[in-house]
Amino acid sequence: MKIRIGFILFFCIALNVNASSVDTLVVFSKAMNKEVKNVIIKPDSYTSSGQDYSVVYLLHGAGGNHRDWLGKVPDIKRYADIYNVIIVCPDGSKTSWYFDSPIDPKMQYETYMSQELVPAMDKKYNTKTTKKGRAITGLSMGGHGAFYLAFKHSNIWGAAGSMSGGVDFRPFPKNWDIPERLGSYAENKEVWETNTVINMVHLINSKSLKLVFECGVDDFFYDGNQRLHEKLLERNIPHDYTQRPGKHDWNYWDNAIKYQMLFFDDFFNE
Template sequence: MQIIRTMKNILSTLLLCFVLLGAHAARLDTVLVPSAAMQKAVKCVVIAPTGTAKLKNLQVIYLLNGYSGNHSDYAKHMGAYLKQQADAHHWIFVCPDGNNSWYWDSPIDRSFRYETFISDELPAYVDAHYHTLANRSGRAIAGLSMGGHGALFNAIRHPNVFGAVGSMSGGVDFRPFPANWDIAKRLGALDTATHNWDAYTVQEQVSQLKNGELAIIFDCGVKDFFHTVNHNLHERLLALGIDHDYIERPGEHNWDYWNNSISFQLLFFQHYFDKASKP
């Protein structure tokens, strides 16, 4: 009898665990997204809310990784939090592998067409495979470091695709770092391809923005090596009369900072989605 009672207790505990997990169990998948532009498939992590198949008009947040990272970074470092947010707000998070690309279509290497992938092929794939709100009012894009640059670069150039954009410790002006992060491999050397270095940096891209065209948030830690370029971008946007949220706080270029920053970015996107959904 004691054995039977013990077994019943074990089964009851297991059942309770399954119930609790089922009540909060956003799905995390790794998918291969085809890119016709690059003639290859790109690995992406997709975090989708519980009951995705039955939900409609899901909003999507694209998260871009930094240099030397990959599609799995966000899942490794903040996966539990993103799952909770996916379930709480019925959001989908999509994390593509950036492959040290800086998320451009490289003007000198035709095998790197990551702007086309991020702003065309990937949203088309996500909209075709999930019940998304398939327009700019249902899409936000953010990233950290190289990915912060990529998010701003793509959103500025494709405001018809993304309605809101965020950057955490973004490399928003890489011209002070001409020997770093394989940038010369994608743009050419700074001294011989100065036009590319100017044209492909966020600091110069913002000149084409119209005020109110994008909901913009970016931040950087005051001990980060990208702090100066982020502060300069803030000053440039003020001079251009472009509304934006800019935050400086204690921190360095690391996951301790980004794990804190992400909650502010997502709160900003929540406000954008709420505002965009109103008639």
């Protein structure tokens, strides 16, 4: 009897630690003519009726998928509870870069994210359906993607973040399948220049988009992030930028997401 009571107590404690729930939402993309999987993390307080929830879209990096964040940083389930938000982890393919490829019809992820996934989320779940209730962030390729999408669609997302983001991929003209998405840099320079985040600052309306980003000083993307920070300063665009010791790895992103979730919580509740 004592053993059984102890087991039940342990089981109840375990449930309380991971109180949030996880779904997989499959969305058919008309733009790409394929199904796309998305991990959905709902807070413990979520019910099918009642209050509407703010949503954080959390993007993976190159080579990853929609399960990366949940598998590598299981604490994101706890953050859904702490901040009482829904967290969405879309599958951005291994190397989509979250834009619409001009040469690959199966890689139309700007359209998917902005025109297909967001409406599907708002239809399926109790979400706040204005930009004041949406934020987007990601790591590496996903950091580029979050800024790219938010800069171009500030009517959808009110806050955006980037962690070790590839905010200027021009110094890496042969890496991460970018030539397969945009064509070679030598032959398609204008397309590369148009689609790299650091050249999209002119799209930002500083009054309509809250920005937070960071990068480790030992990261190969550090120089690009530093230059983006300086460019935003020159244009008097408000933003939070942090640099700290760290490399391009999950140890860094496990720590970084804590600060970004706090930033988004402030935005949702201001």
